[in-house]
Amino acid sequence: MDHAARARRILETVAAIPEGRVASYGQVAELAGQPRAARLVGRVLRDADSGRAIPWYRVLRSSGHIAFPAASREYREQEKRLMAENVRVTGGRVDMSRYRWQPDLDELLWKPPAWDEA
DNA sequence: CTGATGACTATAG
DNA sequence: CCTATAGCCATCA
Numbered sequence: 472m473d474h475a476a477r478a479r480r481i482l483e484t485v486a487a488i489p490e491g492r493v494a495s496y497g498q499v500a501e502l503a504g505q506p507r508a509a510r511l512v513g514r515v516l517r518d519a520d521s522g523r524a525i526p527w528y529r530v531l532r533s534s535g536h537i538a539f540p541a542a543s544r545e546y547r548e549q550e551k552r553l554m555a556e557n558v559r560v561t562g563g564r565v566d567m568s569r570y571r572w573q574p575d576l577d578e579l580l581w582k583p584p585a586w587d588e589a
Numbered sequence: 590c591t592g593a594t595g596a597c598t599a600t601a602g
Numbered sequence: 603c604c605t606a607t608a609g610c611c612a613t614c615a
Contacts, residue, residue: 474612496597500611507610513596514612530596538596545596597610 477505478515485516488529491556492572493565495533502574513538528552535567 484503488494494502496509505511516527528549532538539546541563550560558570 497599500597505611507598508612509597510595510611511597517596527596532596533598549596591615593615594613595611599607599609601606602604 477503477508477511478519480504481508481512481515482519482523482525485512485527485530486525487574488526488572490526491558491570493529493531493535493553493558493567493570494572495531495535495567496538497533498571499530509533529572531565531567533567535565537563537565 480503481499484499485494488499496512497507499512500506500508503512512530516525516530519525519527530538537546537549537560539549546563550563553560553565558565
């Protein structure tokens, strides 16, 4: 599989993340059939963000932290978009145990997070 | 070819 | 929670 194909699969995976849910770079890489290519996911998103309308903001570090510097414009943009989908972001961090996207199991027993404020 | 560089991650202290 | 280390993968000087 060449670079273009790998990038395409990564973008498809990111595009599949449902609204109100998030995934880590490593998780996206794995779901895209490329374990240990977390860094590649970041690079692909970097190269693709101009133009396409993929939900890049639904991808976070495994810790749940936004990958951009807190002072950056990207950081604020990502935080804003996530909150707009009811994804709680506190201190630049998202509770992964709560918003992590789980493809298979998910479609069956997940109910929309109309809440906020535990 | 070699070394440095990231939208990364896991493991130790 | 924080820092330090060591892997990781593609790109670039």
